Amino acid sequence: MPELPEVETMVRGLRGVLPGRRLRRLEVRDPSLLQGCTATSLMRRMRGGTVADVGRRGKWVVIELEGDVGLIVIQPRMTGGFWLIEPDRPEHIRLSFHLEKPDATIWYCDARRLGKVSWYQDAAVAETAFGRSHGPDALRIDRDDLAGRLARTSRGIKPTLMDQKVLAGIGNIYADETLHRAGLHPERPSSSLSADEITRLHRAIGEVLARAIELEGSSFDAGYRTVLGLEGGFLAQNSVYGREHQPCPSCARPIRKTRIAGLIGRPTYYCPTCQVIPPSTSRSR
DNA sequence: CGGTTACCCTGGATGC
DNA sequence: TGCATCCAGGGTAACC
Numbered sequence: 480m481p482e483l484p485e486v487e488t489m490v491r492g493l494r495g496v497l498p499g500r501r502l503r504r505l506e507v508r509d510p511s512l513l514q515g516c517t518a519t520s521l522m523r524r525m526r527g528g529t530v531a532d533v534g535r536r537g538k539w540v541v542i543e544l545e546g547d548v549g550l551i552v553i554q555p556r557m558t559g560g561f562w563l564i565e566p567d568r569p570e571h572i573r574l575s576f577h578l579e580k581p582d583a584t585i586w587y588c589d590a591r592r593l594g595k596v597s598w599y600q601d602a603a604v605a606e607t608a609f610g611r612s613h614g615p616d617a618l619r620i621d622r623d624d625l626a627g628r629l630a631r632t633s634r635g636i637k638p639t640l641m642d643q644k645v646l647a648g649i650g651n652i653y654a655d656e657t658l659h660r661a662g663l664h665p666e667r668p669s670s671s672l673s674a675d676e677i678t679r680l681h682r683a684i685g686e687v688l689a690r691a692i693e694l695e696g697s698s699f700d701a702g703y704r705t706v707l708g709l710e711g712g713f714l715a716q717n718s719v720y721g722r723e724h725q726p727c728p729s730c731a732r733p734i735r736k737t738r739i740a741g742l743i744g745r746p747t748y749y750c751p752t753c754q755v756i757p758p759s760t761s762r763s764r
Numbered sequence: 765c766g767g768t769t770a771c772c773c774t775g776g777a778t779g780c
Numbered sequence: 781t782g783c784a785t786c787c788a789g790g791g792t793a794a795c796c
């Protein structure tokens with residue numbers, strides 16, 4: 480579920496609590512999430528460690544420990560999330576961070592278990608691993624870098640925006656919102672965008688993500704919540720995602736829901752009036 | 765190599 | 781109520 484704004488919200492929540500705290504014990508309740516390390520080795524390493532910092536790389540949550548303890552990287556994927564409080568006691572707990580002074584527990588939960596947890600020796604090793612599968616962070620990429628990356632591919636602009644190797648952090652919701660804000664059809668070949676369109680798109684990415692972070696991300700159903708168990712407010716103010724048949728905020732014509740090439744089984748929402756493919760760049764369908 | 769699809773998992777919503 | 785079906789915010793291996 481979580482895309483950049485949801486992960487950023489998790490990280491901000493954790494950052495208020497974890498840095499400086501000593502970890503009495505890390506409990507791995509579901510070893511199948513671990514990548515490249517065993518539950519025993521991870522628990523042994525973490526025991527007694529002190530958290531130095533919590534950060535975000537794309538959609539990764541990075542928890543760095545002091546000394547040579549290394550760092551834990553958590554990829555929440557679709558349904559992963561953290562809980563700082565006990566509403567009842569969350570379901571689907573996969574990791575428990577048992578803190579001390581005062582005693583407290585932070586849970587990492589993941590209903591669908593698609594998320595991943597890994598351990599890295601140090602920040603440089605983690606950075607290298609990240610770089611192998613990711614481009615620049617969507618909040619930091621500059622306009623010309625984005626332009627160069629789009630020029631290199633003819634696939635639809637939406638699958639390209641969601642490709643973490645191109646830029647890191649955008650998923651299905653924010654791709655749709657960004658493209659609507661920029662007035663671009665999701666199937667426009669990436670390399671067909673004009674300089675002006677790229678500038679618009681770059682600006683829309685920054686604006687949409689910043690707004691979503693302010694509103695603490697997007698919640699629906701029983702999915703994503705902030706670390707305090709609260710719903711994010713973005714989907715109450717967004718333009719297209721999840722709004723099939725509802726009026727476009729710009730032109731009031733109905734939003735359309737569809738499926739597009741390159742994105743298997745995932746919905747795409749757009750405004751057929753505000754987001755059109757110019758005749759010169761249309762592809763046969 | 766670029767682009768696309770199958771598949772990983774499971775809970776919740778919807779429909780009959 | 782019970783059961784079947786569909787749906788989902790991500791990512792990667794494998795395929796054409």
